[in-house]
Amino acid sequence: VDGEAMKRAAASAAADLVESGMLLGLGSGSTAAQFVRVLGERLQAGVLRGVRGVPTSQATAALAARIGIELIDLPASGVDLAIDGMDEVDARLDAVKGLGGAATREKIVAASASRFVLIGDESKVVDELARRTPVPVEVLAFGFERTRSLLIAAGSRPTLRGGAEPFLTDEGNPILDCALQRGVDPAAFAQALDATPGVVGHGLFLGLASAAIIAGAGGVRRL
Amino acid sequence: VDGEAMKRAAASAAADLVESGMLLGLGSGSTAAQFVRVLGERLQAGVLRGVRGVPTSQATAALAARIGIELIDLPASGVDLAIDGMDEVDARLDAVKGLGGAATREKIVAASASRFVLIGDESKVVDELARRTPVPVEVLAFGFERTRSLLIAAGSRPTLRGGAEPFLTDEGNPILDCALQRGVDPAAFAQALDATPGVVGHGLFLGLASAAIIAGAGGVRRL
Numbered sequence: 001v002d003g004e005a006m007k008r009a010a011a012s013a014a015a016d017l018v019e020s021g022m023l024l025g026l027g028s029g030s031t032a033a034q035f036v037r038v039l040g041e042r043l044q045a046g047v048l049r050g051v052r053g054v055p056t057s058q059a060t061a062a063l064a065a066r067i068g069i070e071l072i073d074l075p076a077s078g079v080d081l082a083i084d085g086m087d088e089v090d091a092r093l094d095a096v097k098g099l100g101g102a103a104t105r106e107k108i109v110a111a112s113a114s115r116f117v118l119i120g121d122e123s124k125v126v127d128e129l130a131r132r133t134p135v136p137v138e139v140l141a142f143g144f145e146r147t148r149s150l151l152i153a154a155g156s157r158p159t160l161r162g163g164a165e166p167f168l169t170d171e172g173n174p175i176l177d178c179a180l181q182r183g184v185d186p187a188a189f190a191q192a193l194d195a196t197p198g199v200v201g202h203g204l205f206l207g208l209a210s211a212a213i214i215a216g217a218g219g220v221r222r223l
Numbered sequence: 224v225d226g227e228a229m230k231r232a233a234a235s236a237a238a239d240l241v242e243s244g245m246l247l248g249l250g251s252g253s254t255a256a257q258f259v260r261v262l263g264e265r266l267q268a269g270v271l272r273g274v275r276g277v278p279t280s281q282a283t284a285a286l287a288a289r290i291g292i293e294l295i296d297l298p299a300s301g302v303d304l305a306i307d308g309m310d311e312v313d314a315r316l317d318a319v320k321g322l323g324g325a326a327t328r329e330k331i332v333a334a335s336a337s338r339f340v341l342i343g344d345e346s347k348v349v350d351e352l353a354r355r356t357p358v359p360v361e362v363l364a365f366g367f368e369r370t371r372s373l374l375i376a377a378g379s380r381p382t383l384r385g386g387a388e389p390f391l392t393d394e395g396n397p398i399l400d401c402a403l404q405r406g407v408d409p410a411a412f413a414q415a416l417d418a419t420p421g422v423v424g425h426g427l428f429l430g431l432a433s434a435a436i437i438a439g440a441g442g443v444r445r446l
Contacts, residue, residue: 074365076372107420108366140394140423142297143331149299171363172395194417197330200363201420 003121004034007085010119010215011035014083015042017117020049023072025109026064027084028057028102031119035083036060040067054079056109057102058170078112086118086205086212087133088126093118093209093223094186096129098136101161101169104201107208115210122216125223129204130186134159134177136203137193138169147198151176154192155184173200226344227257230308233342233438234258237306238265240340243272246295248332249287250307251280251325254342258306259283263290277302279332280325281393301335309341309428309435310356311349316341316432316446317409319352321359324384324392327424333431341432345439348446352427353409357382357400359426360416361392370421374399377415378407396423 011034018024018039026036042048052070055061064071084106088096095118097103110116126132135156139147151158156178161167166174180189190204212223234257241247241262249259265271275293278284287294307329311319318341320326333339349355358379362370374381379401384390389397403412413427435446 073367074369076368078369104363104420105365108363108369111420112366112369140327140331142328142394143335144296145299146297146301146331146335171365197327197334197424200423 006121006215007031007034008038009220010121010213011038013213013220014117014119015039017081018048018051020051022051022080024051024053025079025082025084025113026053026055026060027082027106028060029085029100031085032060032083033063035119036064036067036069040069043069054109056084056105057100074109074112078114079109080114082110082113082116083119084110085120086124087203088129089118089120089124089212089223090126090129091223093212094129094207095205095209096133096135096203097205098203099133101136101167101175103136103203104138105170107201107205110205110208116208118209118212120212120214122214125214130180134179135189136161137176137178138171138173138200138202139176140173140198140200143198144174147196148176150196150198151178155181155189157181171200229344229438230254230257231261232443233344233436234261236436236443237340237342238262240304241271241274243274245274245303247274247276248302248305248307248336249276249278249283250305250329251283252308252323254308255283255306256286258342259287259290259292263292266292277332279307279328280323297332297335301337302332303337305333305336305339306342307333308343309347310426311352312341312343312347312435312446313349313352314446316435317352317430318428318432319356319358319426320428321426322356324359324390324398326359326426327361328393330424330428333428338433339431341435343435343437345437348437353403357402358412360399360401361394361396361423361425362399363396363421363423366421367397370419371399373419373421374401377419378404378412380404394423
């Protein structure tokens with residue numbers, strides 16, 4: 001079973017949660033893109049009707065529009081169901097997200113969802129969060145050097161994504177990929193990030209997901 | 224004693240804290256502008272030398288450049304002394320700032336300062352914070368309606384600054400001026416804002432200032 005097939009298996013299982021008339025949060029990245037494709041097929045086949053989406057990135061918006069999914073701005077009432085991939089997930093359903101660069105928008109949508117479901121393959125399941133994957137932190141360009149020093153003080157080793165040609169988010173901000181120093185608790189780090197004035201958003205999704213659909217060689221399981 | 228004279232009196236007293244060679248955080252708004260002017264006079268007179276500044280807005284950067292103050296980006300080590308006006312300050316030196324629209328940058332600089340000193344006139348001193356003045360909250364345009372509903376749920380009545388032609392910050396984001404509902408604690412509201420994914424920054428400056436210089440009809444006093 002190759003990687004794309006596993007992503008598609010998880011995406012199909014997630015699509016089984018969708019009911020006609022729902023407003024969906026559409027995540028970003030390759031696994032979320034598989035979900036958008038499966039959704040498009042079911043809408044085209046008439047299995048689902050009247051489903052609309054809120055895209056979490058310009059890339060997802062372009063894909064969904066091409067497929068013919070109706071898109072709207074996130075309303076005050078949020079979405080019924082948000083589906084998104086992850087870089088890491090643990091047994092508590094806490095996740096690291098945002099290697100794709102869309103963590104801030106993804107979190108706004110995920111936090112607005114009645115149900116937020118993560119999808120991915122077995123390689124994303126970890127015992128301890130944020131040991132293998134750095135935490136993406138979107139920061140303002142204003143005060144960049146200062147903010148970076150605060151992220152070091154909070155217990156991480158930050159690397160500017162893109163280096164000499166910095167990657168910029170859909171909001172136009174740079175990302176610092178922050179490897180946690182040994183012994184630093186992700187929850188404490190998340191709290192420090194939330195309290196740091198130059199931080200716009202970050203990829204620690206704690207207490208947000210209600211399920212994770214994991215595809216492996218042996219089939220699909222739920223966390 | 225008129226308003227401008229009081230602002231100037233407070234600005235002059237703040238300039239007395241400046242030593243040659245210092246790196247200063249330069250606030251935004253009319254009172255902070257008075258400080259920049261007094262600073263320029265003392266540099267021109269040779270009373271102060273080698274003072275550099277980090278401006279907190281494009282407006283302050285333009286004023287300081289015109290006056291001839293050397294400007295640099297905020298370094299990792301922060302500034303020695305930040306001087307800024309406020310909309311409200313209480314006896315604990317907690318403040319509401321940002322009616323000028325620069326609260327996010329102002330807070331990045333203020334939080335980086337070895338000393339952060341507020342300047343203003345007696346009309347800014349309040350018994351209870353954020354009863355009279357709304358709290359400016361800079362939010363992302365993405366998810367705007369959802370974020371506004373979360374600010375209502377957190378205990379405020381938000382108004383979009385600029386209305387049909389929204390004001391945008393130097394970062395390009397809209398501002399919701401959030402009047403606190405009766406009985407809502409500013410500290411609890413600030414914590415809710417910090418934890419809301421669509422919020423970029425806000426005007427509650429709690430535990431940041433080390434002094435406030437207040438000008439009144441009877442002279443200048445310190446809080």
